[in-house]
Amino acid sequence: MAETELEYKKPRRPEERPATNLLELLDRILDKGVVIIGDIRISVADIELLKIQIRLLIASVDKAKEMGIDFSWAQRIEGSEQEKVKKLESKVRELESQLKKP
């Protein structure tokens, strides 16, 4: 039986992807897909942490876009963005310590 040609969206070079697409991609490939545990893999704790970070970052990217700021992970992060990232980082550290609690 002939295979149907599946036309998924053409893969783009990493630097062409808008930041939100990247974050959604990460969200998808980090813990979806077949459950096969490799000899080497990303730990469950790291995946959970990444999912939290991604959600926070999605907010930042959208807000930045709303305000007309171009927010690109592949390029340098500008002044006011650095502040936002620092705020996010401290929030993430806070969440990390919460995760570590038994």
Added chain:
Amino acid sequence: MRTVLYVYGIIKKDKKLKPGLKGFGGGVFLVDFDDIAAVVSSVGDEFSQESIDKNVKDFKWLARNAPVHENVVEDIINKTMIIPMKFCTIFKTKENVEKMLKGNYSRFKENMERLKGRVEVGVKVYFDPDSLKRAISEESPEIKKLEQEADGKSPGAAYFIKQKADILLKEKARNRMIDHSKKIFRKLGASAEDAKENELLNKKATGRDMLLNSVFLIRKSDFEGFKKGAEGMGLEYKGMSFEVAGPFPPYNFIE
């Protein structure tokens, strides 16, 4: 340098993979077992357990490498069905890959049959709580009555009555939300082969109020129609916005 095997996914061995397909390391090749094969690349220390534990905390590393993984998966799925692995699923030896294929053979075959020619579509629905509340208070006789009661009362008494109205409004809004969410999910699911709800993303994460976070499994040939249907539904529901994303490889529907 010790090399290990990065696995992108599993395919049925009835198509020849184009040599020189780009990915991590030197290139993409197959490790076979029976009539299936793992799609792999030989990679080095960057993908040792120690390095990975470090690299996944670096968003720039993720930004560079996640698309490489996905590009290989999407490139292959345009030619033949591939069951995608999670990002960074790595085996130390070829023998271990073969063992994995043997141990999961029937599961892989079953998934391939079920998911052949299928794609995944994501539908996220956002709503505006103020629009929703406005619509409800306009329609609800109970709330209107309470608001009328509050008028002409002393500020203290009016405050308590308004509180009552507010609580009632919140409850109705919540019920309405759940109602809409169920209806939309059911309606969209009716034109799909399978459907899943994922957890709602928090307002703190997206800046908006999410009503529904869902994915649907459909035939590739049905994608355009499904997308139009979902977007059309979005226009019917005032105060809501529907975001349709895809088509994607069916990551959410692998069993």
